[in-house]
Amino acid sequence: MYAMSIWTSPERPARGPKPVYSRARITEAAIRIADAEGLEAATMRRIAAEIGAGAMSLYRYVPSRDDLIELMADRLTGEIDLTGVPSGDWRADLTRYADELRAMWRRHPWIAAVPRSLPGLGPNQLRLIERLMGVLDPHVPIDENLGLVGLLNGYVEGAVREEIGAAEELRRSGLSEPEWMARNHAHVDRLVKSGDHPIFTKIVMEARRPHLSRDDQFRHGLRRVLDCVAAALPPAT
Amino acid sequence: MYAMSIWTSPERPARGPKPVYSRARITEAAIRIADAEGLEAATMRRIAAEIGAGAMSLYRYVPSRDDLIELMADRLTGEIDLTGVPSGDWRADLTRYADELRAMWRRHPWIAAVPRSLPGLGPNQLRLIERLMGVLDPHVPIDENLGLVGLLNGYVEGAVREEIGAAEELRRSGLSEPEWMARNHAHVDRLVKSGDHPIFTKIVMEARRPHLSRDDQFRHGLRRVLDCVAAALPPAT
DNA sequence: TGCTCATTGCGTACATCGTACTCGGTGACC
DNA sequence: GGTCACCGAGTACGATGTACGCAATGAGCA
Numbered sequence: 441m442y443a444m445s446i447w448t449s450p451e452r453p454a455r456g457p458k459p460v461y462s463r464a465r466i467t468e469a470a471i472r473i474a475d476a477e478g479l480e481a482a483t484m485r486r487i488a489a490e491i492g493a494g495a496m497s498l499y500r501y502v503p504s505r506d507d508l509i510e511l512m513a514d515r516l517t518g519e520i521d522l523t524g525v526p527s528g529d530w531r532a533d534l535t536r537y538a539d540e541l542r543a544m545w546r547r548h549p550w551i552a553a554v555p556r557s558l559p560g561l562g563p564n565q566l567r568l569i570e571r572l573m574g575v576l577d578p579h580v581p582i583d584e585n586l587g588l589v590g591l592l593n594g595y596v597e598g599a600v601r602e603e604i605g606a607a608e609e610l611r612r613s614g615l616s617e618p619e620w621m622a623r624n625h626a627h628v629d630r631l632v633k634s635g636d637h638p639i640f641t642k643i644v645m646e647a648r649r650p651h652l653s654r655d656d657q658f659r660h661g662l663r664r665v666l667d668c669v670a671a672a673l674p675p676a677t
Numbered sequence: 678m679y680a681m682s683i684w685t686s687p688e689r690p691a692r693g694p695k696p697v698y699s700r701a702r703i704t705e706a707a708i709r710i711a712d713a714e715g716l717e718a719a720t721m722r723r724i725a726a727e728i729g730a731g732a733m734s735l736y737r738y739v740p741s742r743d744d745l746i747e748l749m750a751d752r753l754t755g756e757i758d759l760t761g762v763p764s765g766d767w768r769a770d771l772t773r774y775a776d777e778l779r780a781m782w783r784r785h786p787w788i789a790a791v792p793r794s795l796p797g798l799g800p801n802q803l804r805l806i807e808r809l810m811g812v813l814d815p816h817v818p819i820d821e822n823l824g825l826v827g828l829l830n831g832y833v834e835g836a837v838r839e840e841i842g843a844a845e846e847l848r849r850s851g852l853s854e855p856e857w858m859a860r861n862h863a864h865v866d867r868l869v870k871s872g873d874h875p876i877f878t879k880i881v882m883e884a885r886r887p888h889l890s891r892d893d894q895f896r897h898g899l900r901r902v903l904d905c906v907a908a909a910l911p912p913a914t
Numbered sequence: 915t916g917c918t919c920a921t922t923g924c925g926t927a928c929a930t931c932g933t934a935c936t937c938g939g940t941g942a943c944c
Numbered sequence: 945g946g947t948c949a950c951c952g953a954g955t956a957c958g959a960t961g962t963a964c965g966c967a968a969t970g971a972g973c974a
């Protein structure tokens with residue numbers, strides 16, 4: 441028997457002893473660990489220990505670790521609350537989506553480390569597609585819609601990556617904060633002092649200044665993206 | 678002694694026997710393997726075998742596998758040719774960059790699997806920053822510039838991910854092509870036939886139609902992004 | 915009621931990974 | 945010509961994902 445795609449294999453048939461655990465419990469435990477210590481800390485043994493199970497017991501519920509990660513990603517998508525969308529006001533809807541997506545990424549920064557080439561097809565992900573793309577669906581052809589939603593996703597993803605970047609890098613390095621700061625600053629300072637990188641130097645100076653609140657910065661960029669979307673819409677929308 | 682950031686540890690001091698290999702050769706070999714079989718196939722032992730070295734010999738040149746991946750990423754950035762940029766025509770420059778970036782990603786799709794939260798600081802990456810951000814630097818403040826470049830990067834990345842998605846997913850699954858196609862189509866067909874996902878169905882139908890050339894599609898979306906950039910520029914540019 | 919056997923949780927075991935430690939050999943420097 | 949920093953690489957360790965097998969369980973049928 442081949443391993444089936446996770447979404448096509450049912451939770452469980454009947455007969456025999458009742459299952460003690462569940463996909464949901466396992467997924468939840470894995471997310472808890474990943475939130476606290478990163479995705480690489482969510483090993484099969486560790487997840488099993490978290491729910492008091494033996495390591496191999498997980499495989500009665502999930503075909504492989506990769507499939508479990510797929511489940512985790514879909515569970516995270518489920519946190520994006522789009523009730524009432526589409527509402528008729530596309531700008532408000534997309535802003536709402538962008539805020540929800542950003543909040544979700546900030547709660548679970550390890551999502552950035554999930555290697556995905558194609559969008560997932562879990563129930564939450566499908567529900568999201570319907571709601572989100574329903575916002576522009578009456579107004580633009582489907583391929584245009586895909587492009588615009590992709591643009592929005594790209595913006596949010598990039599912005600959040602920048603927000604969580606330093607903290608994640610610090611965690612991944614395994615160094616203590618002062619150690620990491622010292623090492624990083626030393627290198628950056630050397631580059632700045634060399635004088636060969638004028639624009640990089642500007643970026644560093646800007647980053648070290650107290651800047652706009654993260655929220656305002658995000659909203660500012662988002663407004664630009666939405667203006668871009670507006671330009672692609674038919675005039676009377 | 679702590680592991681130093683890869684960019685601060687010099688290639689090699691003097692004294693003792695001459696090194697047989699080099700960072701460049703190792704990086705090259707690793708990229709060759711990753712191109713052919715994915716990043717996960719580029720293990721230390723495999724890379725060493727590729728250049729005829731012992732596995733542990735690599736650690737004379739590179740502190741860790743993660744650092745080696747950093748080197749690989751910078752080498753890939755070096756493939757982005759921006760000679761003559763900035764030219765004075767920002768639109769042409771950014772189009773050139775987008776095309777180069779897309780071509781690079783298509784040559785090395787495994788770059789999508791490199792977990793990076795912060796931009797790298799290798800020599801090629803720094804050179805790119807100077808040239809690329811120099812395009813808009815006279816016209817917009819640095820934080821605005823960062824946002825716009827981020828938007829452009831997000832667009833290209835998203836578009837290329839979509840282009841290489843199916844092929845990468847197929848490779849990662851380890852299944853044979855007909856097997857994967859059968860399984861995937863079966864699941865998608867079930868979703869479509871259920872009737873619960875009208876917009877997803879539209880997407881599938883659109884994807885199965887013979888569509889615009891990839892290049893035209895990419896250029897179309899890119900034009901939209903550049904219009905968005907233009908809107909953020911001061912009027913007389 | 916009692917037998918059957920699919921299904922349970924999980925211990926053991928293995929291949930593979932990154933890499934710490936260690937060694938004998940080498941050759942630039944004082 | 946002696947010293948010793950540096951070379952390449954073998955051995956070994958801990959951790960990982962997971963294949964396999966086994967005893968216990970309990971729903972369905974006789």
